[in-house]
Amino acid sequence: MEQQTYMNIKRQRTNLIIGLIVSIAVVNIAVFFSAASEIGMMVADFSTISTIAIAFGLSLVVVGKQKISGLFGRAYAVLAIGLVCWLTAEALWAYYQIGLGIENPFPSLADAFWLAGYGPFAYHLFSTSRFFGKGIRKSFLAVVTLAVALYVTFYISIILDTFELTGPDALLSLAIGISYPIADGVILLPALAIIMNSGRGQLTSIPWMFVAFILLVAADSFLGLGAVAATTDQTLHITMLYNAAYLCIAAGLFWYNRMFIGILPKTRTNTT
Amino acid sequence: MSISDDSDGSGNRDKSAGQLVLRKVVDETVRSLGGPISKTIMWHMSNKGIFSESTRIDITAFYLNLKELVGPGADMIMEETCKQLQKHYGTKAGHDVVRSSPLEKIQKMMEIGEA
Numbered sequence: 001m002e003q004q005t006y007m008n009i010k011r012q013r014t015n016l017i018i019g020l021i022v023s024i025a026v027v028n029i030a031v032f033f034s035a036a037s038e039i040g041m042m043v044a045d046f047s048t049i050s051t052i053a054i055a056f057g058l059s060l061v062v063v064g065k066q067k068i069s070g071l072f073g074r075a076y077a078v079l080a081i082g083l084v085c086w087l088t089a090e091a092l093w094a095y096y097q098i099g100l101g102i103e104n105p106f107p108s109l110a111d112a113f114w115l116a117g118y119g120p121f122a123y124h125l126f127s128t129s130r131f132f133g134k135g136i137r138k139s140f141l142a143v144v145t146l147a148v149a150l151y152v153t154f155y156i157s158i159i160l161d162t163f164e165l166t167g168p169d170a171l172l173s174l175a176i177g178i179s180y181p182i183a184d185g186v187i188l189l190p191a192l193a194i195i196m197n198s199g200r201g202q203l204t205s206i207p208w209m210f211v212a213f214i215l216l217v218a219a220d221s222f223l224g225l226g227a228v229a230a231t232t233d234q235t236l237h238i239t240m241l242y243n244a245a246y247l248c249i250a251a252g253l254f255w256y257n258r259m260f261i262g263i264l265p266k267t268r269t270n271t272t
Numbered sequence: 273m274s275i276s277d278d279s280d281g282s283g284n285r286d287k288s289a290g291q292l293v294l295r296k297v298v299d300e301t302v303r304s305l306g307g308p309i310s311k312t313i314m315w316h317m318s319n320k321g322i323f324s325e326s327t328r329i330d331i332t333a334f335y336l337n338l339k340e341l342v343g344p345g346a347d348m349i350m351e352e353t354c355k356q357l358q359k360h361y362g363t364k365a366g367h368d369v370v371r372s373s374p375l376e377k378i379q380k381m382m383e384i385g386e387a
Contacts, residue, residue, distance in 0.1 A: 005319070070306025131305070134347035201343025261308035 009202050009259065017206075020251045027051060027247070028240040035236050044239040045094035051246035052090055056083040058253035065261050075127045076256070079209075082120030083249070089113035107169055107176045115176070118183040125213060129190040132207055136197050144193050152185035155221060162225070180224040184217040191217070203259050208252025215245035290382055291328035293360060294353075298329055301352045316341050331382070335375050350374035357381060 027047050034043040059080035068077040089110040096105030159177050163170075191213040198207045219241035226235065303310045317323045320337050322330065338346035354374040358381075372380070 066306055066308050070304055070309070072309050073306035131345040131348050132343075134344040134351070136344075197344055199343075201339070201345065202341050204341075204343045204345060260312050 006202060012258065013206065016251055016255055020247060023247050024244045027243045031239055032236065042098055045097060048239060048242050049090045049094055051243045052083065052087045055246050055250040055253060056080065056087050058250055058257065059083050062253055062257050062261065071127060071131065075124045078120040079124040082117040082124065085113045085117035107173050111176050115179055115183065118187065121213065122186050125187055125190040129194050132194045132204060133197055136193055141193055145189060148185050148189050148192065152181050155181040158225060177224055180220055184220050187213050188217045208248055208255055212245045212248035212252060215241055215248060219245060294331065294357065294382065295327060295329045297353050297356045297360065298334065301349055301356060331378055332375065354378050
């Protein structure tokens, strides 16, 4: 019975990986092939809103079942807050683009929600990294910290070099543009460290959330750079990265719900 | 207090009391992760026979099985368990094994009978 349970975990992990890859492919193929058409922007905006809405919905399921006590209870409740911030930001961005016809709504109220989401995300990653990050050597952590610091410095220097906006919002744009890489650096640190420390434990071998946040940081870096440099005509890859990241968060929440708080307690009542 | 001096059976009682405290501390630490996740871990441990007795626990087997289940998370649970044990007893145990793993520290505490 026990062996069967662990085989089941392995099979479900494989299924989830395949499901995630297929989902990302389906959504991004739709985005890719509609990009040149009139509805390209609408499809892109709708795809990001849908994918983060799925993640947010799953986070509510997790919080509803798990409540907010304990290390993981608090971490997942805060993750849901971060997700609702970013869902609002994505919806506002789409409203500016499709509803108001502003092609590059930067800076805007959407940025306030995106930046507000970083706090909860950082809390989630740092608090759960207490669990997933045990055993990481301090020297390794120092190397990762240095790499992230170099990345943030390099990124900010590019922003300063390519800063082209003029007008009353120019300074605000620059400030927001610089805020993103700093916030990204903060969440990149635990994400990178945990991924390098992954691969162990039947339930924990794939740190889904941390993989998702690496993708988010990559998407964010491209977006921030494009927004500050006012080169938002090539955003296809950014949209695709966001979709992949949001679906990866959804996969992480699905796995957590299924393996940590869902299926096993049910199995327990059936088998004992 | 020495567990080797057992002429009146007090050593066994001390050992049992120590095991009971250790088991309680392990339970509390696992519960601090959150309700459902702690139930999942306890379910896995019960399946492996680690939690078959409510008053004692084979800490080495617990750690090895936990490691298999949640990877690096096992070390966090052991570290918290060790801290809580030390706090519970206000013990000096483990001071001479600063560089040891939490598992070794717990074993040491159980061995010398401070726990």
